[in-house]
Amino acid sequence: SSVATNAKRNPAFSTINLDDVLHFKEILGHKNVIQDEDRLLAANVDWMRKYKGSSQLLLLPRNTEEVSKILKYCNSRCLAVVPQGGNTGLVGGSVPVYDEVIINLSAMDKIISLDKVNGILICEAGCILENLNSFLANEGYIMPLDLGAKGSCQIGGNISTNAGGLHFIRYGSLHGNILGLEVILADGTILDMLTTLRKDNTGYDLKHLFIGSEGTLGIITKIVVLTPCKLSSTNSAFLACSDYLSCQKLLAEAKQDLGEAISAFEFMDCNSVEMALTHIEGARNPLPASLYKFYVLIETTGADESYNRTKLEAFLLRSMEVGLISDGVIAQDLNQASSFWQIREGLSEATTKAGAVYKYDLSLPVDMLYSIVEEMRARLGNIAKVIGYGHLGDGNLHLNISTTHYDEKIQAQIEPFVYEWTAHHRGSISAEHGLGLMKAEKIHYSKSEETVKVMASIKKLLDPKGILNPYKVLPQSMLQS
Numbered sequence: 177s178s179v180a181t182n183a184k185r186n187p188a189f190s191t192i193n194l195d196d197v198l199h200f201k202e203i204l205g206h207k208n209v210i211q212d213e214d215r216l217l218a219a220n221v222d223w224m225r226k227y228k229g230s231s232q233l234l235l236l237p238r239n240t241e242e243v244s245k246i247l248k249y250c251n252s253r254c255l256a257v258v259p260q261g262g263n264t265g266l267v268g269g270s271v272p273v274y275d276e277v278i279i280n281l282s283a284m285d286k287i288i289s290l291d292k293v294n295g296i297l298i299c300e301a302g303c304i305l306e307n308l309n310s311f312l313a314n315e316g317y318i319m320p321l322d323l324g325a326k327g328s329c330q331i332g333g334n335i336s337t338n339a340g341g342l343h344f345i346r347y348g349s350l351h352g353n354i355l356g357l358e359v360i361l362a363d364g365t366i367l368d369m370l371t372t373l374r375k376d377n378t379g380y381d382l383k384h385l386f387i388g389s390e391g392t393l394g395i396i397t398k399i400v401v402l403t404p405c406k407l408s409s410t411n412s413a414f415l416a417c418s419d420y421l422s423c424q425k426l427l428a429e430a431k432q433d434l435g436e437a438i439s440a441f442e443f444m445d446c447n448s449v450e451m452a453l454t455h456i457e458g459a460r461n462p463l464p465a466s467l468y469k470f471y472v473l474i475e476t477t478g479a480d481e482s483y484n485r486t487k488l489e490a491f492l493l494r495s496m497e498v499g500l501i502s503d504g505v506i507a508q509d510l511n512q513a514s515s516f517w518q519i520r521e522g523l524s525e526a527t528t529k530a531g532a533v534y535k536y537d538l539s540l541p542v543d544m545l546y547s548i549v550e551e552m553r554a555r556l557g558n559i560a561k562v563i564g565y566g567h568l569g570d571g572n573l574h575l576n577i578s579t580t581h582y583d584e585k586i587q588a589q590i591e592p593f594v595y596e597w598t599a600h601h602r603g604s605i606s607a608e609h610g611l612g613l614m615k616a617e618k619i620h621y622s623k624s625e626e627t628v629k630v631m632a633s634i635k636k637l638l639d640p641k642g643i644l645n646p647y648k649v650l651p652q653s654m655l656q657s
């Protein structure tokens with residue numbers, strides 16, 4: 177089952193006709209104008225199978241000029257479009273809501289250049305994150321971004337949603353790592369902002385508008401990214417804590433002791449780990465299951481193998497001595513490390529295998545971060561499984577509520593409670609997943625009215641007809657009159 181939307185189709189949008197299809201075939205050739213039912217079905221639903229549109233047309237442009245021509249035409253005809261990358265988003269942002277034309281960037285997957293001295297990569301938006309990483313690894317670099325969906329997600333989508341991921345604690349936000357972008361505006365204008373400079377204070381830094389705007393202001397076609405060096409030594413430790421306070425103290429200690437070496441600090445409650453062990457094939461708990469309430473996965477990365485390993489071992493020993501951790505194991509080889517990470521990275525998929533799932537991606541003060549999980553659990557009783565995990569080092573909780581099917585009554589128990597709670601603690605209702613369709617009407621829980629008004633005026637300026645990814649990010653009432 178999918179979830180219903182309250183968004184109404186904007187009557188100002190045209191519907192596609194035969195002439196439109198012929199025109200797109202002229203631009204793209206027959207092969208890249210898709211009307212095949214099966215392929216449309218796959219492009220109309222997100223990977224959770226939660227959001228489902230009814231687009232009749234999927235376009236696969238191969239270069240910047242084609243994207244520009246498509247948008248120019250759609251804008252003149254008032255045809256709405258949804259830009260789509262790997263379609264791994266979690267808020268319904270990458271699928272149509274109604275009959276929007278799907279513009280999928282997967283055919284634009286060329287690596288253009290790598291500056292090997294400075295680690296500056298230029299590539300097209302449809303490159304799959306993992307492919308970029310494999311390419312870079314051979315050259316001594318890595319992507320500053322890593323996430324469970326790396327095998328399918330595309331860099332253009334990552335940037336459009338300002339994805340955070342597992343290494344955020346070390347390499348920071350894409351706002352810091354993206355040096356340049358090429359973006360196509362709604363009317364087909366090509367914005368060349370493909371600078372490779374680290375420093376450039378000439379006027380407004382417009383690229384930031386497109387990072388995290390979820391395809392509502394333009395379509396990203398090329399990117400310039402600053403890539404960190406691939407360091408020779410990586411260590412992972414899987415640890416158990418008996419309570420949430422210990423997890424927090426462990427974080428503070430790790431920052432103090434391991435300092436710049438930390439490349440990930442992830443946490444999972446025991447319900448999360450149980451969920452992973454049940455639904456991820458071949459997953460097993462490195463530490464005795466169900467004995468501990470919390471698990472923490474730490475990764476350190478550095479240039480000196482023995483130094484880094486010794487440091488982590490000493491940290492573990494000390495943490496055990498003072499009782500911050502109840503048990504812990506350091507991966508002895510790459511296989512063991514990847515078995516640790518399989519549990520953490522497989523969690524999102526595990527929850528979708530378990531049935532229907534309501535996902536909340538919250539930024540909260542770390543000391544309050546787990547309270548919402550406990551309150552939600554108490555609130556829902558046995559009608560749903562409530563699990564909490566996420567990027568503790570970044571104050572980002574993934575609150576997942578797993579049920580057998582999507583049910584408005586259960587949703588009404590969760591919302592608006594979860595949003596009100598988050599706003600009350602001055603958190604964010606979207607830390608790293610965006611607002612998409614799911615939370616377009618909820619933005620006011622995290623942004624002031626004045627701020628949202630400015631956002632709406634920027635949207636109207638760049639996309640006056642509102643054809644780019646409609647019904648997403650901003651409240652419909654602010655854009656349509």
Ligand code: AKG
Nearest residue numbers: 324523524535536574576
């Ligand atoms: C993560 O696993 O870090 C995610 O961003 C996915 C969270 C979720 O599925 O709720």
